[in-house]
Amino acid sequence: MEAKTKVHAEDGKQEIVITREFDLPLALLFKAYVEADIVEQWMGTKVLKLENKKHGSWQFETSDPKGNVVFKANGTIHDFIPERQIIRTFQIENTGFDAQLEFLDFEALTADTSKLTMQIIYRSVALRDQMLKLPFAQGLNMAHNRLQDIVTKLK
Amino acid sequence: MNLRRDVFQAIADPTRRAILLLLATSHSMTAGAIASNFDTARPTVSKHLQILTECSLLKQEQNGREIYYHINAKKMKEVADFIEPFRNMWEERFNKLESIMKKYKSK
Numbered sequence: 001m002e003a004k005t006k007v008h009a010e011d012g013k014q015e016i017v018i019t020r021e022f023d024l025p026l027a028l029l030f031k032a033y034v035e036a037d038i039v040e041q042w043m044g045t046k047v048l049k050l051e052n053k054k055h056g057s058w059q060f061e062t063s064d065p066k067g068n069v070v071f072k073a074n075g076t077i078h079d080f081i082p083e084r085q086i087i088r089t090f091q092i093e094n095t096g097f098d099a100q101l102e103f104l105d106f107e108a109l110t111a112d113t114s115k116l117t118m119q120i121i122y123r124s125v126a127l128r129d130q131m132l133k134l135p136f137a138q139g140l141n142m143a144h145n146r147l148q149d150i151v152t153k154l155k
Numbered sequence: 156m157n158l159r160r161d162v163f164q165a166i167a168d169p170t171r172r173a174i175l176l177l178l179a180t181s182h183s184m185t186a187g188a189i190a191s192n193f194d195t196a197r198p199t200v201s202k203h204l205q206i207l208t209e210c211s212l213l214k215q216e217q218n219g220r221e222i223y224y225h226i227n228a229k230k231m232k233e234v235a236d237f238i239e240p241f242r243n244m245w246e247e248r249f250n251k252l253e254s255i256m257k258k259y260k261s262k
Binding site: 023028043 | 238240241242243244245246248249250251252253255256257259
């Protein structure tokens with residue numbers, strides 16, 4: 001099966017473009033970005049604040065099973081056009097990563113399908129590359145931890 | 156293009172990533188020495204080594220009767236943009252969004 005989500009990251013550019021076609025009408029796709037309780041479900045994070053309006057702001061927080069906060073992010077909403085566009089900033093707190101600017105364009109393909117184009121702009125090419133590699137690095141860390149577990153068992 | 160996908164399939168597996176990590180810190184090792192670092196059965200480790208070698212992430216070198224494995228730095232660098240795990244992260248999120256909203260629709 002062909003991958004539905006496409007990531008376009010040109011060498012030397014400070015942006016990433018993510019596109020995805022959904023088997024959902026535009027209204028439902030947009031709703032998934034607007035309703036806090038739905039955002040919580042698919043993003044896997046708690047939504048502390050989500051003001052869907054021009055000059056609004058948002059705040060997410062994720063805790064581990066013990067209740068320790070492991071992820072905090074926030075940003076402001078620059079523009080909000082229902083079923084068409086959200087322009088916002090995004091910053092992960094306490095990591096030293098600079099804020100990024102996100103343009104989310106929503107469009108209907110047919111009555112039952114829709115498309116999201118997400119353009120993310122970073123402060124530098126280096127930061128873009130770092131964010132792109134983050135999920136791989138996390139996977140590698142997991143592998144490393146597993147390796148350490150194995151090594152510890154051998155001792 | 157096919158080869159590229161193979162490389163990402165190769166590094167998507169946690170055991171294979173652990174093998175790469177092990178070799179990244181210890182230059183070259185025999186299959187036996189690599190296998191001794193894992194709980195996994197020896198033939199399973201051999202299969203992982205075969206996959207990593209086939210997509211050129213590892214190189215084999217004959218030294219006497221032993222075959223040593225080491226990382227192919229050039230190939231590792233080629234896939235150094237490691238986009239696939241990033242794409243996967245979004246793919247999983249969007250799949251979840253889609254299935255949640257499909258249920259929402261039928262409510």
